[in-house]
Amino acid sequence: MLATPGRLPSAAQDRRWAYETKQDGQRVMVYLPGDGRVLLRARSGEDITAAYPELRPLGSVLGSTPAVLDGEVLALDERGRADFQLLQSRMGLAHAPARAARQAARVPVHLVLFDVPYLAEPLVRLSYVRRRARLEGLGLAGPHWSTPGAVTGHGAEALRATREHGLEGLVCKRLDSVYEPGVRSRAWIKIRNMRAEDVIVGGWLPGKGRLTGLPGAVLVGQRDADGRLRYVGGVGTGWSEAERVRLAELLRDAASDRCPFAPAPRVTGARWVAPRLVGEVRYSTRTRNGMLRQPSWLRLRPDLTPEESAAALPAEPGPGG
Structure with missing residues (x-):
């Protein structure tokens, strides 16, 4: 399920939406058949499991319960923020497992999970709020994966917080929305901080x-x-x-x-x-x-000459880099 670019819901609708931090990584669907294995697929459908060997232990965390999880693979900088440039050194290594293992030691990834379309049975027709409760109930927190929180209402405050902390943006999800595989839905709205x-x-x-x-x-x-x-x-x-x-x-x-x-x-x-x-x-x-x-x-900016402009590089890398 994909989000549609847009704006914050109106104040009158605010309590009908949940708000999650927009992550700057690689979207993945995680397949756990319940036999200890894990399969990661990118948005293209490509099997990228071998690119992220540190995520293999996730295959056994739910025991024999089969599940499909929706999330995003991140590489974090020294401040704990998602850094897509760092992640690029890990992407594209699905067919080079030895190199992927070496890179995993240098640039470990972290998987954030935000939905569960399947848990022993299809959950796609359940509302977001019910799926979210099922996901949080799994207690998925490990050395290389977690389930970040979501807030209901307070969208303006949530968006402002992402800007103040230099984060990529916000994803707004309607509480009563079902999971629509392959659909860019208006029930999910993404707002990128520019x-x-x-x-x-x-x-x-x-x-x-x-x-x-x-x-x-x-x-x-x-x-x-x-x-x-x-x-x-x-x-x-x-x-x-x-x-x-x-x-x-x-x-x-x-x-x-x-x-x-x-x-x-x-x-x-x-x-x-x-x-x-x-x-x-x-x-x-x-x-x-x-x-x-x-x-x-x-x-x-015809009103500015190069000497008058504020065109100056930051002294340190900007947010996200």
Whole structure:
């Protein structure tokens, strides 16, 4: 069952919803046949059990009771926050068990569980609140798995808490909702916390297809403590057609043979520009090396010069990285 992007339920509906922290990991369905084995499947349906050997003991925690659990595999940073970049070193190793075992010793994962569609019998027609009670009743807490709490009502406070703690966001789940396998349902609403910052445009990538002759993405940076323009990512979404055409004109006027970033990023096909255009972008988190995750364009900032903008890299890695 998948969540639909949206907003908080209204205050009048608040008590009809539960709120869970949105996790930044790999979604999995956990199959426990009741014979000591465990099978993990990704959203694609791929068997990824071998990628996470530290989760094998989960196969025996319910004894002979067969179950299907819904959850998310996380890699946690030194502050105990989910770090998707760390997790990437563990993903894709389902067909390399020896390497997966070595990585498990370096970057152990943690499985958070938030639903139980099957427990000795199908539970998909039960309400969320009843399924949640069954899940919590299992007492699934171990060295590499847990069942985080959910709160009923107080959605605005829950969302604010995720922002204050630098977490990815919130998932709102209607208390009376059934489990809908394979469906992106309005009964589950996901809200991603997004941040906005100024960036300096230092290059672009030509668009393809209907975007031929226009920028497909802009390459952006921010000043570090030494004043160097450090590359922080490519932004390819967020423009209207008219905005993209206008941006193309500005980029042509600023064309340069010299890369303004230090160090120069390895971006095939990049066209460089003089770093004089300032824009505002929205993004979810930063990677450990300061790159913006899921950036989208908000607007040009013609009111700011690169020297006047607040485009500066954080002194330490941002939330989530």
